[in-house]
Amino acid sequence: MLVVACIKQVPDTTQVQIDPVTNTLIRDGIPFIVNPYDSHALEESLRLKDSNGFTAVALSMGPPNAEATLRKALALGVDRSILLSDRVFGGADTLSTSNVLAAAIQRLAEQDEIGIVFCGKQTIDGDTAQVGPGIAVRLGFTQLTLVDRIEKLDLAKKTVTVRRKLEGRYEIVEARLPAMITVVRELNRPRYPTVPMRLASAKAQVEVWNNEVLKLDVNSVGLKGSPTWVSRIFSPQRTEGEILGDGMRDPVGAALLLVDRLLEEDLLAV
Amino acid sequence: MSEPVKPKRPRGRARVVAGKCAACGARCQSACPVDCIEMTDAGEPLVTADKCIGCLKCVKVCPAGALEMFFTPEEEKILAQLAGTALPEVDEEELERRRRIDPYRGVWVFVEQNDGEPARVSWELMGSGRQLADSLDVELFAVIIGSNVGHLAQEAFCYGADCAYVLDQPVFARYRTEPYLEAMCYLVDKYKPEVVLMGATGMGRDLAGAVATRVKTGLTADCTGLGIDDKRNLMQTRPAFGGNIMATIMCDKFRPQMATVRPHVMPLPERNPAATGLVLPEGFDISEAAIFSRVLEVITDKSGKDRVDVAGAEFIVSGGRGLMAKENFAILEELAGELGAVVGGSRSAVDAGWLPPDRQVGQTGKTVRPKIYIACGISGAIQHLVGMQDSDVIIAINRDPEAPIFEVATFGIVGDLFDVVPALTMRIRELKQARA
Numbered sequence: 001m002l003v004v005a006c007i008k009q010v011p012d013t014t015q016v017q018i019d020p021v022t023n024t025l026i027r028d029g030i031p032f033i034v035n036p037y038d039s040h041a042l043e044e045s046l047r048l049k050d051s052n053g054f055t056a057v058a059l060s061m062g063p064p065n066a067e068a069t070l071r072k073a074l075a076l077g078v079d080r081s082i083l084l085s086d087r088v089f090g091g092a093d094t095l096s097t098s099n100v101l102a103a104a105i106q107r108l109a110e111q112d113e114i115g116i117v118f119c120g121k122q123t124i125d126g127d128t129a130q131v132g133p134g135i136a137v138r139l140g141f142t143q144l145t146l147v148d149r150i151e152k153l154d155l156a157k158k159t160v161t162v163r164r165k166l167e168g169r170y171e172i173v174e175a176r177l178p179a180m181i182t183v184v185r186e187l188n189r190p191r192y193p194t195v196p197m198r199l200a201s202a203k204a205q206v207e208v209w210n211n212e213v214l215k216l217d218v219n220s221v222g223l224k225g226s227p228t229w230v231s232r233i234f235s236p237q238r239t240e241g242e243i244l245g246d247g248m249r250d251p252v253g254a255a256l257l258l259v260d261r262l263l264e265e266d267l268l269a270v
Numbered sequence: 271m272s273e274p275v276k277p278k279r280p281r282g283r284a285r286v287v288a289g290k291c292a293a294c295g296a297r298c299q300s301a302c303p304v305d306c307i308e309m310t311d312a313g314e315p316l317v318t319a320d321k322c323i324g325c326l327k328c329v330k331v332c333p334a335g336a337l338e339m340f341f342t343p344e345e346e347k348i349l350a351q352l353a354g355t356a357l358p359e360v361d362e363e364e365l366e367r368r369r370r371i372d373p374y375r376g377v378w379v380f381v382e383q384n385d386g387e388p389a390r391v392s393w394e395l396m397g398s399g400r401q402l403a404d405s406l407d408v409e410l411f412a413v414i415i416g417s418n419v420g421h422l423a424q425e426a427f428c429y430g431a432d433c434a435y436v437l438d439q440p441v442f443a444r445y446r447t448e449p450y451l452e453a454m455c456y457l458v459d460k461y462k463p464e465v466v467l468m469g470a471t472g473m474g475r476d477l478a479g480a481v482a483t484r485v486k487t488g489l490t491a492d493c494t495g496l497g498i499d500d501k502r503n504l505m506q507t508r509p510a511f512g513g514n515i516m517a518t519i520m521c522d523k524f525r526p527q528m529a530t531v532r533p534h535v536m537p538l539p540e541r542n543p544a545a546t547g548l549v550l551p552e553g554f555d556i557s558e559a560a561i562f563s564r565v566l567e568v569i570t571d572k573s574g575k576d577r578v579d580v581a582g583a584e585f586i587v588s589g590g591r592g593l594m595a596k597e598n599f600a601i602l603e604e605l606a607g608e609l610g611a612v613v614g615g616s617r618s619a620v621d622a623g624w625l626p627p628d629r630q631v632g633q634t635g636k637t638v639r640p641k642i643y644i645a646c647g648i649s650g651a652i653q654h655l656v657g658m659q660d661s662d663v664i665i666a667i668n669r670d671p672e673a674p675i676f677e678v679a680t681f682g683i684v685g686d687l688f689d690v691v692p693a694l695t696m697r698i699r700e701l702k703q704a705r706a
């Protein structure tokens with residue numbers, strides 16, 4: 001049985017800065033990383049490999065340099081790493097991204113039965129949380145989002161029981177396999193690659209599937225298959241605040257000034 | 271009769287405008303019909319000019335204005351000669367688009383509920399939906415799915431809905447993707463709305479992503495601004511790249527245009543208890559046997575002392591790494607006590623174990639919109655700012671005058687929080703005693 005982890009290579013957004021003059025992203029030297037949530041998806045698939053003998057596959061759609069990310073997955077212990085890369089896949093929104101990922105999973109399903117597809121809760125760049133549900137709906141898999149615990153996996157009955165983390169509550173849900181599960185950070189603690197694994201992965205092969213393999217209608221992938229498009233990008237507007245008093249030398253004075261201002265503007269009821 | 275040979279209109283070639291590319295994911299490359307764009311490892315385009323046919327597709331598709339057309343001086347001359355002679359083109363594509371989207375009318379808001387208890391974000395969305403419906407000159411619909419949820423229709427009218435579809439069946443008692451997905455798709459197919467809004471909550475995101483995929487339309491996540499352009503299209507503005515940039519997203523060729531909005535991003539509209547509307551019951555039902563998931567148990571963390579709701583608080587006093595230790599949060603608690611505020615914090619404070627995770631404000635925590643947000647010893651990382659920058663008033667207390675938190679603050683005090691915060695508490699206490 002297969003377990004698939006969908007992993008996306010993303011720019012490390014903590015290091016992204018805006019050029020104050022041109023108002024554009026400064027990306028020089030910004031490292032690409034595995035989307036943080038996806039390392040938990042990967043870890044969970046490795047645990048199923050260890051505990052239940054699943055075959056673990058890592059899947060990523062992206063430009064050719066996303067191979068680096070998939071190589072890391074091999075170093076961690078997945079059995080296969082597949083990069084879905086083709087220029088017609090470029091410029092995708094979430095609808096066409098899920099189309100390509102679902103088609104690849106469908107292809108894998110022709111070779112072996114799929115048990116679970118793990119995705120991250122969301123990415124840190126696009127940040128939509130829409131690709132997971134997209135995959136589930138396209139494949140007709142049970143959709144379980146925001147999972148922070150796998151309670152039980154019953155392969156005889158083909159069910160999985162998970163805990164979902166929602167606002168102010170948890171839900172324990174039992175569902176039929178195959179399932180698409182999106183994971184949150186609390187699910188597990190990702191492992192580090194061992195030195196021998198890392199060395200072995202340098203030689204291991206990342207498979208690359210282009211659209212000659214997936215044979216999707218070019219109007220259903222990439223930019224052409226995307227109902228949404230970005231019409232404008234700009235930096236968020238910020239107005240400089242007003243600094244009150246000299247809080248370093250006279251903290252009490254500054255505090256008094258602040259309270260006065262709040263009262264003046266009718267913001268404080270005392 | 272032979273007309274004088276007119277010079278052919280030069281089409282020019284595309285070139286990259288330095289420093290503007292946002293590495294959006296190779297939109298230009300995939301738009302190019304002749305494959306004359308290659309991407310660098312940094313995700314920026316390189317145009318092979320002699321292959322370019324000047325079709326303009328890449329220029330149109332670039333969200334960052336990083337591609338432009340250029341003409342040789344000779345071409346410029348011809349263009350100048352031809353100026354004013356251009357014939358208006360009949361835009362076949364535009365006509366086709368109209369035909370496709372015209373049947374869709376009306377703005378919908380999905381009313382999220384749990385055990386019949388509505389989520390506040392639904393009413394916040396009703397406010398946005400009302401504005402959109404007014405600019406489009408259409409009606410605002412509430413979509414209510416659940417079991418024993420009839421009472422929510424009247425609530426929806428109080429917050430601005432004109433009509434309410436109500437799907438009331440036992441099978442909808444607990445939210446599960448499959449039955450809600452089927453119900454939503456049934457309604458969309460039958461009534462064809464042009465805009466559908468949902469809260470960007472655990473439930474809303476689960477459902478919206480599934481519905482958009484089934485209906486094969488676009489979905490924009492976590493919008494912070496919604497508006498209508500001159501062609502009845504929804505302009506959806508949202509943060510991306512961890513809040514470092516804002517993007518306006520369009521879905522002009524497909525309907526419905528779907529969007530989610532995080533809680534507390536839109537203001538709650540005033541409730542009008544006298545409002546009335548039209549209830550539209552729908553008989554749609556699904557057999558339990560066709561559903562492959564079951565909610566076995568719901569565990570609410572209402573138990574115990576910690577049921578503080580940061581997201582809904584009117585006043586928040588927040589602490590970050592500058593607090594230095596868990597015990598020091600006592601000074602924030604004291605200030606919060608005087609203000610009737612709730613104590614929240616940055617991820618650093620939560621990761622250090624000084625605060626429970628549900629008090630975290632920011633990208634991976636709660637989005638808040640209190641009347642007053644007081645940030646103490648918080649630097650103002652972008653991931654924190656996206657969670658609190660829409661607060662009515664932001665007060666920053668930090669000893670580093672360069673801290674980015676001052677860029678979003680209404681009022682700032684540059685100083686040591688261990689001096690400033692107790693002084694604030696004292697002053698407010700004094701004032702209260704003087705009144706009493």
Ligand SMILES: Cc1cc2nc3c(=O)[nH]c(=O)nc-3n(C[C@H](O)[C@H](O)[C@H](O)COP(=O)(O)OP(=O)(O)OC[C@H]3O[C@@H](n4cnc5c(N)ncnc54)[C@H](O)[C@@H]3O)c2cc1C
Nearest residue numbers: 061093094119120122123126127128129130131490491510
């Ligand atoms: C500024 C900007 C704004 C955007 N806004 C929108 C929008 O509102 N709506 C929209 O439809 N698209 C939007 N997009 C496009 C969107 O970012 C891409 O479609 C992207 O390929 C997937 O979306 P995501 O990053 O949000 O993924 P999410 O849906 O947040 O990802 C969830 C999980 O799906 C899996 N996954 C996602 N992408 C991949 C991948 N390429 N390979 C393998 N696994 C993957 C991962 O497990 C990930 O954790 C936007 C893009 C930009 C640049």
Ligand SMILES: Cc1cc2nc3c(=O)[nH]c(=O)nc-3n(C[C@H](O)[C@H](O)[C@H](O)COP(=O)(O)OP(=O)(O)OC[C@H]3O[C@@H](n4cnc5c(N)ncnc54)[C@H](O)[C@@H]3O)c2cc1C
Nearest residue numbers: 590591592616617618632633634635647648649669670687
């Ligand atoms: C994917 C991702 C998601 C994230 N999500 C979130 C999120 O949801 N929420 C969040 O908050 N962060 C989030 N972060 C983390 C974020 O990037 C910052 O690391 C974090 O917000 C910093 O917390 P801080 O401001 O408390 O600490 P610091 O950045 O260390 O700032 C401490 C500040 O305290 C000031 N200070 C110190 N001592 C004093 C004193 N005595 N008096 C006055 N001022 C003092 C310092 O000048 C400094 O400005 C996320 C990061 C990533 C990568």
